[in-house]
Amino acid sequence: MKIDRRGFLASTGLTAAAIAATYRSVGPVAAGHDADMSSWAGIREQFGVSPEFVHMSSFFLASHPASVRQAIEDYRRQLDSNPLEAVRTQNGRLKVETAIAGYLGAKPEEIALTDSTTMGLGLVYHGLMLKAGQEILTTTHDHYSHHESIRLAAGRAGASVKKISLFDDFKSITEAGIVERIKREIAPKTRVVGVTWVHSSGGVKLPIRSIAAAIAEKNRGRAEADKTLLIVDGVHGLGVEDEAVAKLGADFFVAGTHKWMFGPRGTGIIWANAETWKAVRPIIPSFSGAAMSGWFSGSAEPATRAEMMTPGGFHSFEHRWAVPAAFAFHEQIGRAKIAARIHALNDQMKEGLAKMPKVTLHTPRGSKLSAGMVCFDVDGMRPGTVVQKLLAKKVIASTTPYSVTYARLAPSLLNDENEVDAVLRHVRELS
Template identity: 45%
Template sequence: MPNVSRRGLIGGAIAVGALSAACDPAPTPNPGPSIVVSLPPFDPKDWASVRAQFAYDPAIANMATFVFASSPATVRAAIARHQAQFDFNPIEYLHANEVRNNNAVKDAAAEYLGGTAHEVMLTDSTTMGLGLLYNGIRLSPGDEILTTEHDFYATYESLRWRTARDGATVRRVRLYEDPAKASVDEIVSNLAAAIRPNTKVIALTWVHSSTGVTLPVKEITRMVAGRALVCLDSVHGFGAELSNAADLGVDFLVSGTHKWLFGPRGTGLIWGKTVAWQQYLPVIPTFDFQARGNSASPGGYKSFEYQWSVAEAFAFHKSIGRDRITARIKELAAKLKDGLAGIKGITLHTPRAAELSAGIICCSVEGMQPTTAKNLLYTKGVLASVTPYNPAYLRFGTSMVNTEADVERTLKEVRALV
């Protein structure tokens, strides 16, 4: 890492000013505007109180919070506080606070992930993380990246560009035939059979947004046993599943923090084992000169008020309890899956087993396009989504802001569709 600081970079041209400033009295820092935000009372043990921390439209059962989050009151307040200061004096506020606040986010992420702060790179989204990782990972001509037929567009596009650049190849494997009947054995053995001696990277997604299947990642990394780097798009497991990166045994984990964690929009991260970062060459120059190794976050001036407020999202999650949040998501998902499975004309595509699914639930409605079903449900106050895959399915997500009443209302309106 070069021995410069951002101040040094910017300050090169103002060295004369700095010299003459040495003779002048230092300006008294102006504390800037103080923003007072009143927060609703909060009892983290009470799910109604958790729900009350959000500004979601109370008139609808929002079963699509996982697509793009709205943040709880503490996160919105932190964004507002930082924003007022940035509007007042952006440069001074940045210089006075960037190291502390970047480190606070990385410390909170590391605690959540079971790693260390210098293993964390801050990004704007899962998509940015996937693009950086797959384009920065060191490969030689003839090396192969193995991915699956169940991954997201951003993984496929990142890999396509990467392989077009330097002669590495990419191949896809199908891990299960019928998602509803997928098993740990089927998934692990299909992946094992597809690994070749030149497979250097395995690009997977933890929870498939196409089907709701959750990969048995621990079993997979045990099977791979270090023969290739295992990289995981974790966005629908991060903030929803209990395992942390260390438990999963992956080499790299990529996630947005603006879905199940309910962090500020436009935030995300990459975590990598310290040794795995040695296989990575940065793509975007960093401004984070405190960082060690190659995990330095991509630089340029950013919407720091959002990035820094990710720390509050981790704190909110922690105050409720990670185990309680996972249990709640799975309990509501089980209720919804049980109900959907009992409706004639509905085919559930997500496994019923809690170890092979998280909070995403996909189904189809006999004789109806998923988009039609989604639109009809919305007219009845239920917000669902449609999977951006082929085949497309009607999709729901049970997050910590949902209630039993949301699930019942969803079931009632789905019944009315068939």
């Protein structure tokens, strides 16, 4: 039996007016009413992070600013008061995708929603129609979630994996050198180049545009199904760099929105343009109209669209629907202003560390090949010990979770120049 909206309302005993009244109280998704978004101190006050610490690992998992907390709370109330109607009211209108699209320079219908970077990478690599004998080219600098998505997907398809290093040491990194190393490894069998925009292993920011241009050159004259696709894990660039990521040149851009974007925990995106989405097939059934109509009518599976790659099933909807508040928060400050601020604080940190004779800086200086993370070593001290000693001084640092590990500091919008100076003083004392 088909049931339309009016039939549904009758079955719940609710009238449209009653439902409108229920939801009239839903709050705004922009910054809190009394928020001072004109100063960095005012922006910092939007976060509930504990003031006794200097938070230098905020990229790990977002602390929600006030507007995001408010939006989550509003949607939670809607869901708790009437789950079924809340879902009917909010779902299927591309509202979340539309809010994200403006920031990405994309179209709403090009965006799939996920729970994390990891989920996005898994969906894309497993969704690719890889053929036995094809190869995925990746690098030694990528995250566990990226490497494992590649290994598992390649293993199922009988494809091979090649991992290359993009530089020998941090002092000699150049944009041309990175691009050249990728370019010379691309063969006719290379179906994918999988890279990370900003490495959490060393803080290096890759020149994605130049890599994309090199791949486009290699793709000239190749059949669509054999072309090399560029898949980018962009989680540590999104919310940091002043880039409309849909214009970067990646074929698939995958990121969590719960790190630098300050989005609700358990949220993420995949972006690709309409044509590129056709290169993958869904892994998890989507609850999208396009996917479900085929099941209802028994018609052939349609060409993949972004909405068909958004995994179905019910989610922590209050978090997903509150994603626009995080993008609004960034837009309110301005992407360029955020990028300049994060780069300035990170430059200050790098310059300070570079002056310390017993400290080895592993992240390139300047903004061109780095973003919001600074990796370093203190002579004769294990990275874990550096982090512990900083914690004793109330500084939240981290180690890089890779086979070669460094101490890592990540100045962000939750910090200021005085905090960077204080952290530098502590590191100097350690060294």
